[in-house]
Structures are given as C-alpha cells and as structure tokens.
Amino acid sequence: MTDTAAPAIELKGISKAFGPVQANKDISIRVMPGTIHGIIGENGAGKSTLMSILYGFYKADAGEVWIHGKKTEIPDSQAAIAAGIGMVFQHFKLVQNFTVLENVILGAEDGPMLRPSLARARGVLKRLSEEYELSVDPDQLIENLSVGHQQRVEILKALYRQADILILDEPTGVLTPAEADHLFRILDNLRAEGKTIILITHKLREIMEITDTVSVMRRGEMTATVKTAETSPEQLAELMVGRKVLLRVDKAPAQPGASVLEIENLRHVDHHGVERLKGISLEVKAGEIVGIAGVAGNGQSELLEVLGGYADGTGTIRVNGAEIDLTGKHSDGQSRRARGIAHVPEDRQTEGLIMAYAAWENTVFGYHRDPHYQSGPLMNNALIKAEAQDKMTRYDVRPPNPNLAARNFSGGNQQKIVLAREIERDPDILLIGQPTRGVDIGAIEFIHQEIVRLRDKGKAILLVSVELDEILSLSDRIAVMFDGQIMGERLPAETDQTELGLLMAGVTERPDKPLIEAVDAQLDAKEAREAEQHG
Amino acid sequence: MDKMPAWADAVLVPLISILLAAALSAIVILAIGEDPVAAFKLMVDGALMRSSGWGYTLYYTTNFIFTGLCVAVAFHASMFNIGGEGQAMIGGLGVALVCLFIPFPHWSVALLVATLAGAAFGAVWALIPSYLQAKRGSHIVITTIMFNFIAAAVLNYVLVNLLRPTGAMDPATAIFPQATHLPTFQDMFAPEGSRMFRGSPANVTFFIAVLACIGFWFLIWRTKLGYEIRAFGFSESAAKYAGISPVRITIVSMLISGGLAGLMALNTTMGEAERLVLNATEGAGFIGIAVALMGRSHPVGVFLAALLFGFLYQGGAELALWTNIPRELITVIQALVILFTGALDNMVRMPLERLFLAARRRDS
Numbered sequence: 001m002t003d004t005a006a007p008a009i010e011l012k013g014i015s016k017a018f019g020p021v022q023a024n025k026d027i028s029i030r031v032m033p034g035t036i037h038g039i040i041g042e043n044g045a046g047k048s049t050l051m052s053i054l055y056g057f058y059k060a061d062a063g064e065v066w067i068h069g070k071k072t073e074i075p076d077s078q079a080a081i082a083a084g085i086g087m088v089f090q091h092f093k094l095v096q097n098f099t100v101l102e103n104v105i106l107g108a109e110d111g112p113m114l115r116p117s118l119a120r121a122r123g124v125l126k127r128l129s130e131e132y133e134l135s136v137d138p139d140q141l142i143e144n145l146s147v148g149h150q151q152r153v154e155i156l157k158a159l160y161r162q163a164d165i166l167i168l169d170e171p172t173g174v175l176t177p178a179e180a181d182h183l184f185r186i187l188d189n190l191r192a193e194g195k196t197i198i199l200i201t202h203k204l205r206e207i208m209e210i211t212d213t214v215s216v217m218r219r220g221e222m223t224a225t226v227k228t229a230e231t232s233p234e235q236l237a238e239l240m241v242g243r244k245v246l247l248r249v250d251k252a253p254a255q256p257g258a259s260v261l262e263i264e265n266l267r268h269v270d271h272h273g274v275e276r277l278k279g280i281s282l283e284v285k286a287g288e289i290v291g292i293a294g295v296a297g298n299g300q301s302e303l304l305e306v307l308g309g310y311a312d313g314t315g316t317i318r319v320n321g322a323e324i325d326l327t328g329k330h331s332d333g334q335s336r337r338a339r340g341i342a343h344v345p346e347d348r349q350t351e352g353l354i355m356a357y358a359a360w361e362n363t364v365f366g367y368h369r370d371p372h373y374q375s376g377p378l379m380n381n382a383l384i385k386a387e388a389q390d391k392m393t394r395y396d397v398r399p400p401n402p403n404l405a406a407r408n409f410s411g412g413n414q415q416k417i418v419l420a421r422e423i424e425r426d427p428d429i430l431l432i433g434q435p436t437r438g439v440d441i442g443a444i445e446f447i448h449q450e451i452v453r454l455r456d457k458g459k460a461i462l463l464v465s466v467e468l469d470e471i472l473s474l475s476d477r478i479a480v481m482f483d484g485q486i487m488g489e490r491l492p493a494e495t496d497q498t499e500l501g502l503l504m505a506g507v508t509e510r511p512d513k514p515l516i517e518a519v520d521a522q523l524d525a526k527e528a529r530e531a532e533q534h535g
Numbered sequence: 536m537d538k539m540p541a542w543a544d545a546v547l548v549p550l551i552s553i554l555l556a557a558a559l560s561a562i563v564i565l566a567i568g569e570d571p572v573a574a575f576k577l578m579v580d581g582a583l584m585r586s587s588g589w590g591y592t593l594y595y596t597t598n599f600i601f602t603g604l605c606v607a608v609a610f611h612a613s614m615f616n617i618g619g620e621g622q623a624m625i626g627g628l629g630v631a632l633v634c635l636f637i638p639f640p641h642w643s644v645a646l647l648v649a650t651l652a653g654a655a656f657g658a659v660w661a662l663i664p665s666y667l668q669a670k671r672g673s674h675i676v677i678t679t680i681m682f683n684f685i686a687a688a689v690l691n692y693v694l695v696n697l698l699r700p701t702g703a704m705d706p707a708t709a710i711f712p713q714a715t716h717l718p719t720f721q722d723m724f725a726p727e728g729s730r731m732f733r734g735s736p737a738n739v740t741f742f743i744a745v746l747a748c749i750g751f752w753f754l755i756w757r758t759k760l761g762y763e764i765r766a767f768g769f770s771e772s773a774a775k776y777a778g779i780s781p782v783r784i785t786i787v788s789m790l791i792s793g794g795l796a797g798l799m800a801l802n803t804t805m806g807e808a809e810r811l812v813l814n815a816t817e818g819a820g821f822i823g824i825a826v827a828l829m830g831r832s833h834p835v836g837v838f839l840a841a842l843l844f845g846f847l848y849q850g851g852a853e854l855a856l857w858t859n860i861p862r863e864l865i866t867v868i869q870a871l872v873i874l875f876t877g878a879l880d881n882m883v884r885m886p887l888e889r890l891f892l893a894a895r896r897r898d899s
Contacts (some may be wrong), residue, residue, distance in 0.1 A: 361762070
C-alpha cells in the first residue's frame with residue numbers, strides 16, 4: 001500500500017438533498033486499496049445516504065465518483081456491481097426459502113439453465129470459504145441459518161460477483177461478540193488479499209479494532225478523516241457529536257431492596273408452535289437494574305412481551321408479592337400498567353409510538369383511559385397537551401413542539417418521548433428494551449442517566465439490550481439469555497465481554513478448545529434443532 | 536417534516552383531481568359530438584340553480600354522507616368495509632319493520648325509533664364479517680362483499696314472501712302509515728303556495744346526516760374510543776402494546792360503520808319511497824367508498840365529497856333527460872371522478888409534493 005497508487009474509491013464533492021434536508025454536503029474521501037476505512041457518525045448523519053449514492057440507489061446532486069483512478073458513473077446497482085462494488089446491507093436481502101447456493105447465484109446466473117450456474121457457484125464458494133474462513137453449508141436453506149451465517153452469505157454474494165470493494169452497513173448489530181470477532185477475522189483476510197472495505201458503524205470499539213483510517217460524519221458533513229492509530233474513542237465521539245461526551249455511565253453502587261418482580265418457570269410458545277421461552281426464572285429487586293444480555297432472537301423480545309401483557313405465557317409472575325394473570329381477559333397492557341409495570345418497548349416505531357400521532361397524543365399512549373385525561377365522555381386534550389409540553393421540556397425533546405407528529409422526531413427524541421411517558425407514571429417496575437437502539441450518542445448519555453436516576457428512586461428495572469457495552473455499564477446484575485433460557489447470572493464487576501459472549505452463544509463453561517470452535521459448535525447445534533422444529 | 540401543508544393535502548389534491556376528471560369527461564363528451572360546455576351548464580342548472588334541483592342534490596348527498604362516513608370509520612381502523620351496500624339494505628329492513636308494525640303517534644317518534652332500528656340492523660349485518668375478521672382472520676373485504684349478495688338475497692326473500700301485500704306485483708312492502716312520513720324540505724321550508732323544493736325528495740334526514748358528521752368528528756378525534764380506533768388503524772402492534780384489544784376495536788368500529796350505512800335507509804326508505812323496495816340503495820354503498828377516499832375520511836371532507844356526488848347524480852339525471860348523451864356516459868363521468876379522486880390520488884399528489892418541496896428549498 002503506497003500513497004502514490006490510485007485510491008480504490010475517491011469521492012469528490014458529493015452533495016445530496018432530500019427536500020429541505022441536506023443529507024450530504026460536499027463530501028470527499030479517498031480510500032486506498034487494501035485498507036479498511038471506517039465511516040462513523042450518528043443516526044441521520046448521512047452515512048447511509050453516501051453509501052446509497054456509491055451503490056447507485058440515489059443520484060448525487062453534485063460530485064464525482066472515481067474508482068481505481070477512473071471517473072465512474074453509477075446510475076444503478078448493476079453499474080456498481082460492474083465497477084466491483086459489493087454491499088452488505090444491515091437488513092439482509094436474502095430469499096428465506098432458497099438455499100445458500102441459490103441465493104448466491106440469484107441475479108448472476110450464467111444462462112437460462114440453473115444447473116451449470118449452481119455447479120460453478122459450488123466450486124467458487126468452496127474456494128472462497130477456504131480462502132477467507134467464510135464457511136457455510138451451500139445446500140442449507142437461509143431460514144435455517146443463524147444471522148451470523150446469513151451475513152456470510154451476503155459477503156459471499158458480493159465476492160461471487162467479483163467485488164473488490166466491499167461496503168458493510170452496521171454489520172455487527174445482530175451478531176454475538178464471538179460472531180463479530182469472526183467477521184473481523186474475515187475482513188482481515190479480505191484486506192490481506194487486497195480487497196478494499198468500507199465499514200459503516202456507530203460503534204467506536206469496532207472502528208478502533210479493525211480500521212486503518214476513519215472518517216467522521218456529522219449532519220451530512222465529513223468532519224474529519226484520521227488514521228485510526230492516531231485517534232482515540234473520546235476524540236471520535238467528540239467529532240461525531242460536536243461536544244465532549246461522557247462515554248461511561250456515572251452511577252453509585254446499587255442498594256437493592258425488597259423483591260419487586262419475581263418470575264418463575266416462565267414459558268411462551270409463539271404462533272408457529274415454537275417454544276420461545278423455556279422456563280425463565282428471574283428476580284428484580286427495588287433499586288436495581290437487571291440487564292438481560294443476549295443476541296437478538298433468543299427470547300428477550302418474547303420475555304418483554306409476556307411481561308408487558310401482550311403475549312400469553314405460562315408460569316408465575318409476581319409483582320410486589322402478588323401473582324398476575326398471564327392469559328385471558330386480565331392479561332393485557334392495560335392491566336399490567338395498572339399493576340405498576342411500565343414498558344419502554346424494544347421497537348418504538350412499531351410499538352412504543354404511533355408515528356402518525358402528534359407528540360402530545362403519544363404522551364398518553366397506553367394511559368389514555370386514565371380518568372385524569374377524560375372530561376366527561378371526551379378526552380381532555382387541552383390538559384394532555386399542556387402536560388405533554390411540560391414533559392417534553394423536562395426530557396429535553398427537540399424540538400419541544402407537542403403538535404409535531406412522532407415520525408418527524410429523530411430516533412433519540414422519539415425515545416425520549418416514550419421514556420418521558422413511562423417514567424412520569426412513577427411505575428414500580430420499568431421494562432426497557434434496547435433503550436438506545438438508533439439513538440445518537442448525545443441522547444444515549446441522557447437516556448442512561450434517566451434510567452440510573454429511576455433506579456436510585458428505588459424502582460426495579462429490567463433492561464434488555466443487544467449492546468454488551470450498554471449491559472455492562474448500566475446493569476447491577478446481568479442475566480444472559482440463549483435459546484429461550486437464562487444461561488447464567490453474573491455481576492458486572494466479576495465478568496467480561498468474553499465470558500458473556502460465550503454465555504450468549506450457550507457455552508456455560510470456559511472451553512479448552514479454541515473459543516470460536518466452541519461457539520460454532522453450540523450455534524450449529526441450535527440451528528439443527530430449529531431446522532428440525534421447522535421441518 | 537410533512538411534505539406539503541395540510542390545506543394542500545385536503546383541498547388542492549381533490550380539487551385538481553376533479554378538474555382532471557372534468558377535463559377528461561369533456562373530451563369524452565366532445566368525442567360523441569356533444570357540447571361539453573352546454574352539458575356542464577345543463578348539469579349546474581338542473582342540480583344547483585333551482586330549489587327542486589337542490590332538493591334532489593341534497594337527497595343524494597344525504598345518502599352519500601351516511602355511506603361515506605360508514606367507509607371512513609372503517610378506514611380509521613384500517614379496514615376496508617365494502618359492505619355498506621348490504622348493511623344499508625338490511626338497515627332498510629329494520630326501518631321498514633318498525634314503520635310497518637309499530638303504531639307511531641308522530642313522525643318524530645317514528646324517526647327516533649327508526650334511527651335506532653336502522654343503525655342496529657346495519658350494525659348486525661357488519662357484526663358477522665367483523666367477528667370473522669377479528670377471531671378467524673377472514674378478510675373483511677371478501678366477507679363484506681359476500682354479505683352484500685346475501686343481503687340482497689335476504690331482502691328479496693323477505694319482500695317477496697313475507698312483507699309483500701297480498702295482490703301486489705312488485706317486491707316491495709306496503710306504503711308506511713301516514714304517521715311515519717317524514718317532512719320534506721318542501722314541508723319544512725316552502726312558504727304556503729310557493730313552489731320551493733316542490734316534488735323533490737330531500738327531507739329531514741339530511742339534518743340527521745349533518746348530525747352524524749358532527750358526531751363522527753367527536754367520536755374519532757375527541758373520545759378515547761376514537762383514539763383507540765385510530766391507533767389501531769395506524770399500527771396494530773402498537774395497539775397491542777398499549778393494551779388496546781384488536782378484537783374489540785375491529786368489532787366495535789365495524790358495528791359503527793354498519794350502523795352508519797343502515798341509517799341511509801332513513802332517507803331512501805322512510806323519507807323518499809315511504810315503503811321498502813328491493814333496490815332502495817341504488818349503489819350508494821359503493822359511492823361511499825369514493826366519498827370517503829375523496830373526503831380523506833374526515834367528516835367535512837365526506838360532506839363536501841357527498842355534495843359533489845349528489846351534484847353528479849342529479850346533474851347526470853338532467854343530462855339523460857334533456858340531451859342525447861346516453862345514461863351510460865353519465866356513469867362514465869362518475870367513474871372518472873371516482874378514478875381520479877380515489878384510485879389515482881397519488882398521480883396528483885406526488886407532483887404536487889415535489890412542487891411544494893422545490894418551493895420550500897428555493898425559500899430556504
């Protein structure tokens with residue numbers, strides 16, 4: 001790698017506006033071949049827009065794209081592929097009921113007949129998997145694969161199309177730490193082979209770990225491009241947000257009181273007949289935060305849904321010592337709220353908020369039947385609006401305009417609206433799922449402080465997050481979920497990412513064989529079980 | 536940020552749609568060798584320039600308000616009730632039964648009881664499809680369409696075999712008793728000896744329709760039931776999270792929807808025909824879909840859209856009467872309006888949105 005060679009990608013003065021929103025402002029970067037270039041920035045900073053322009057989904061209003069020293073027009077994704085660009089999306093674009101092989105050749109068939117394409121692809125896949133540790137069973141259906149393996153298929157698809165520039169958009173969001181490590185090893189191998197990689201992420205740790213250079217985006221502008229070796233997480237965070245940010249949560253030791261939430265042998269079967277919770281037992285005391293770590297899809301969502309009253313379960317749940325109904329008429333969101341359980345759901349856009357409702361309407365969502373908000377047969381909208389204004393000011397929702405529809409707020413501000421609503425009810429128990437997913441760093445700090453503040457008021461908090469950093473820094477006690485079960489509980493001071501990562505993959509004892517093999521074996525066993533259940 | 540101001544969404548889009556439909560209609564009229572300007576003049580003249588024309592226009596408007604609100608309330612719960620036609624037919628049965636079999640002292644009492652009966656019968660007809668949707672997942676569009684046919688068959692059977700007066704040849708009930716006859720606009724507004732509203736069918740039911748619009752607004756935007764209906768309509772998953780029962784909202788909103796359709800029978804059956812005939816609804820249940828779409832499921836919009844379709848119906852009848860434009864062409868014109876205001880909404884909306892965005896960018 002020399003600085004005199006032509007850059008693999010060079011963007012010159014890219015601008016793109018959506019209506020009044022300037023998503024990209026005069027952006028220029030140079031990515032040298034055989035390097036990993038990180039692009040980091042908050043949600044809405046314009047990272048995805050920039051990559052969509054590079055991949056031909058959007059047309060830039062101004063600017064040029066140069067690939068390997070040649071000015072290149074990329075009007076559509078076909079042109080991007082022809083130029084050697086491959087993209088691995090955050091949400092995979094795979095056909096669930098096709099095999100790996102069929103997905104790989106989809107759209108890149110050699111001719112009208114499938115057999116020769118499949119045979120060729122089988123050969124190429126075998127070579128690629130050996131070269132880059134990208135092993136997947138070519139004949140397995142996608143729906144039977146873990147997310148980690150599905151992602152490998154996406155990478156294989158790009159490589160099969162002879163991409164030498166690979167863009168990965170938030171690739172680790174759905175992976176266990178071990179899977180993420182494996183992905184980084186794959187990326188390392190690809191870099192060694194001379195491939196160029198652009199890694200889009202909001203996780204500072206990943207940037208520090210794998211990239212050679214990093215560009216920071218803020219509000220559509222490229223604020224800095226630095227060599228990773230010459231920067232620090234603190235400096236990057238500051239560049240992203242535009243001010244100094246507290247990366248660690250500031251909190252005093254917990255002072256747990258009486259047991260508020262007791263869960264015993266909780267089970268849940270989903271509508272496909274698959275058992276998602278396999279006998280969960282857990283306790284949350286007043287004044288403590290219990291964090292549930294786990295890779296997405298291991299039953300955490302179902303646990304919150306059963307606790308929140310909108311999925312049926314069997315077993316026992318006690319709130320302040322009194323048992324609550326888990327099925328039937330008295331098991332819904334309303335009755336849970338009446339028992340002092342507040343819930344900030346994992347997905348604020350499809351559950352926590354009505355996106356088309358104004359902010360003020362959302363500030364009573366779920367509590368709208370409270371007589372306090374009624375006046376006669378009608379709802380007391382004036383009162384609701386006045387209280388909403390007050391809540392929005394105190395929770396620093398920007399803009400503090402209660403008449404604006406929820407969808408017009410940024411992710412962080414939407415989350416603050418939900419938090420304000422749930423915390424202001426002064427609940428005994430707060431269930432909170434993915435509190436900072438899609439939330440910018442500045443708001444993360446605020447949300448974490450609010451959660452700790454609620455704990456210090458003696459409330460019981462059950463936190464579910466796929467971000468291990470978040471679990472480690474917020475929780476007073478950590479329970480790890482895998483495959484619908486609690487694999488173990490740990491105190492944050494007495495554990496680390498590696499141990500939790502193993503538990504998240506269902507490995508309960510430190511193995512004597514190499515880590516990655518133990519994790520793979522465990523995940524393969526889970527896949528086989530699920531394939532059996534589906535088949 | 537919203538792409539364009541609310542007024543443009545509510546007023547400009549439907550207005551342009553209507554103009555496009557009118558332009559296309561004019562071309563069609565030209566193509567068959569008639570004069571579109573004269574035709575339009577005739578429509579306006581027949582529907583709006585004389586009080587009896589207004590009497591017809593408002594009569595049709597009343598029907599379309601009820602069926603428009605019927606579709607609109609279901610829209611708010613994100614359901615497509617195509618069964619307004621059948622619900623209105625069965626509502627008519629309810630109205631006819633109370634009018635025929637309860638001896639009323641005065642039309643006002645009769646109107647009150649018939650209102651309840653029409654709404655209840657219409658609601659019951661919507662109950663079965665809504666129950667099937669809520670509990671069994673049978674799609675409401677399919678079931679309500681089927682229920683239109685079942686309603687027609689039921690009505691046919693009841694009229695021919697049970698309610699037809701002996702000796703009568705047509706499938707209809709006997710004329711309702713005098714005490715159930717509703718005051719027409721002529722009775723209410725024409726001074727002694729004046730020809731105002733003479734012979735036109737608009738009647739007191741129009742005011743019930745206006746009241747229904749007002750009640751609809753309060754229900755949807757001011758009560759907790761309306762809050763829940765809209766929440767459910769926007770996001771079922773969020774409604775579940777909030778403890779709003781999808782089963783309850785599906786059934787309740789369809790009951791309201793069917794009830795509103797049933798009220799239409801007050802106008803046609805009690806107000807105009809003064810007996811129940813087989814084809815009392817005359818497709819108003821389907822026009823309700825266009826009215827609700829064009830009126831953006833808002834009562835003011837529904838009222839205005841109903842007025843427009845009332846004008847088209849009455850004006851169309853005038854055209855058929857006084858010109859060589861065939862009846863079928865009037866249906867074509869009405870269909871064009873439905874096409875442009877309902878189905879092709881985005882064709883007008885998207886360029887407009889782009890215009891507004893461009894204007895805003897230039898300002899900033």
